[in-house]
Amino acid sequence: MIVVTGAGGHLGGLVVSELLARTTADQVAVTARNPDKLAHLAERGVRVRHGDFADPDGLAHAFEGATQVLVVSTDTLGEQALGLHRAAIEAAAAAGAQRVLYTSHMGARPDSPFPPAPDHWATEAVLGGTGTAHTALRNGFYASTAVRLLVDALRTGELRVPEDGPVAWTTHADLAQGTARILLDGGFDGPTPPLTGPETVDMARLAALATDITGTTVRHVVVPDEEYRASYPAPVGELMLTLFVAARAGDFGPADPTLATLLDRPATTVEDHLRAELAKAPAAAG
Numbered sequence: 001m002i003v004v005t006g007a008g009g010h011l012g013g014l015v016v017s018e019l020l021a022r023t024t025a026d027q028v029a030v031t032a033r034n035p036d037k038l039a040h041l042a043e044r045g046v047r048v049r050h051g052d053f054a055d056p057d058g059l060a061h062a063f064e065g066a067t068q069v070l071v072v073s074t075d076t077l078g079e080q081a082l083g084l085h086r087a088a089i090e091a092a093a094a095a096g097a098q099r100v101l102y103t104s105h106m107g108a109r110p111d112s113p114f115p116p117a118p119d120h121w122a123t124e125a126v127l128g129g130t131g132t133a134h135t136a137l138r139n140g141f142y143a144s145t146a147v148r149l150l151v152d153a154l155r156t157g158e159l160r161v162p163e164d165g166p167v168a169w170t171t172h173a174d175l176a177q178g179t180a181r182i183l184l185d186g187g188f189d190g191p192t193p194p195l196t197g198p199e200t201v202d203m204a205r206l207a208a209l210a211t212d213i214t215g216t217t218v219r220h221v222v223v224p225d226e227e228y229r230a231s232y233p234a235p236v237g238e239l240m241l242t243l244f245v246a247a248r249a250g251d252f253g254p255a256d257p258t259l260a261t262l263l264d265r266p267a268t269t270v271e272d273h274l275r276a277e278l279a280k281a282p283a284a285a286g
Helices: 010-020 035-042 056-062 078-094 116-128 143-156 172-185 203-214 225-230 236-248 258-263 270-278
Strands: 002-004 028-032 047-050 068-071 099-105 133-139 158-161 219-222
Touching: 002 010, 010 028, 010 172, 028 035, 035 047, 047 056, 056 078, 068 078, 068 172, 078 099, 078 116, 099 116, 099 172, 116 133, 133 172, 143 158, 143 203, 143 270, 158 203, 172 258, 203 219, 203 270, 225 236
Parallel strands: 002 028, 002 068, 028 047, 068 099, 099 133, 158 219
Antiparallel strands: none
């Protein structure tokens, strides 16, 4: 049985949908802090149980009977994130899972300026220390972030960002499909190669794409780091700034063909993703 944590979230929910398209519901189980929100999965025959990384004792029940557990990373940072991930990984191993998978990130390293990256690196070390077969999914940077940046830019006509670097933007849908393939077909001991979209695209190119797609001119304007940091409430501004600092250090590129090989098709380009997503925001692009 494959257990997917965080099934009420975006990525976890998409992974479950991909699994159900490829195997029977009795082979899939999910956990969530609020399992009532997953009643639609229970109705399809999926096992739904409460699972909270902050409640390690309860995870034994959540992971019971698992052959594989996909631990979807939390949206916390630092020691809190590592503690929650450790609890989930150790509980999965204790439950007898034959393989534990974790949604890590490309550019995971201990000295990255992007705060989630050291957390992912440290969690990968925990994963490797369990003695259980494991896979760290080195996911590319979510293309949904590019969409959010551009929706805001379309309102003002300017994409005001710090000096940046190339990013291999990757869609949730592609990552979910690739993850489901790994869960069902196996492969990848330890960290995967970067699971990315087909190309790297910088902020100047994103602005040009938004202009072309919407017909609304979006100018790319480079601003000093401190000005950009101050444009958001603290500590959001600091976190957002580190995205660009890490990008210009090359942490989110180059693109890698591994995801396309898993999908047995080209990975989705950021241009195609923007065409689909920006069309849903007519007020922003109008």
